[in-house]
Amino acid sequence: MNHAGPLELLIATILSAQCTDKRVNIVTKELFEKYRSAADYANASPAELESAIKSTGFFRNKAKNIRACCRKLVGRHAGKVPRTMEELTQLDGVGRKTANVVLGNAFGINVGVVVDTHVARLSQRLGLTKQKSPEKIELELMTLVPQKQWTLFSHWLIWHGRRRCDARRPDCVNCEIKKLCPQIGLKN
Numbered sequence: 001m002n003h004a005g006p007l008e009l010l011i012a013t014i015l016s017a018q019c020t021d022k023r024v025n026i027v028t029k030e031l032f033e034k035y036r037s038a039a040d041y042a043n044a045s046p047a048e049l050e051s052a053i054k055s056t057g058f059f060r061n062k063a064k065n066i067r068a069c070c071r072k073l074v075g076r077h078a079g080k081v082p083r084t085m086e087e088l089t090q091l092d093g094v095g096r097k098t099a100n101v102v103l104g105n106a107f108g109i110n111v112g113v114v115v116d117t118h119v120a121r122l123s124q125r126l127g128l129t130k131q132k133s134p135e136k137i138e139l140e141l142m143t144l145v146p147q148k149q150w151t152l153f154s155h156w157l158i159w160h161g162r163r164r165c166d167a168r169r170p171d172c173v174n175c176e177i178k179k180l181c182p183q184i185g186l187k188n
């Protein structure tokens with residue numbers, strides 16, 4: 001997702017819930033021009049913010065979370081995005097996945113592995129985990145992947161999941177890692 005700096009990445013990640021990156025990028029193009037600081041979001045008119053992010057879906061809840069989150073940024077962190085998992089996950093609308101995205105990509109801090117739908121699916125197909133919940137998958141991946149590659153590893157799986165290992169129609173014939181893959185859960 002397009003962003004310049006931690007605050008924009010945080011906002012884009014909150015908006016990305018149940019929404020494509022493409023749609024988020026369309027919305028944030030104008031949004032980031034209008035709202036430039038945590039205070040701008042904190043003081044935003046609810047109706048205006050809702051209207052600006054409407055097409056990302058669940059816009060009322062997202063607008064509410066963004067305003068509350070940015071009020072905390074202003075009140076507790078001088079308007080800056082904090083750099084710890086503990087502080088990030090105390091912000092409204094920010095769970096472990098969003099915090100991992102921000103820490104890994106905005107600050108280069110590897111404290112966990114982002115587990116989205118692609119990472120979950122590929123980890124299972126590749127036989128890296130039998131777990132189903134993102135939290136448990138993340139814990140297993142953290143034991144298998146070197147910590148310095150946690151952020152990159154998510155990007156690799158997401159890239160591969162989007163371009164080769166589709167949920168319904170994985171392109172196993174042309175897959176670059178076919179020799180390594182036990183194809184768990186696929187009918188042969």
Ligand code: SF4
Nearest residue numbers: 165170172175178181
């Ligand atoms: S071999 Fe098939 S199931 Fe395994 S990673 Fe490649 S596309 Fe996915």
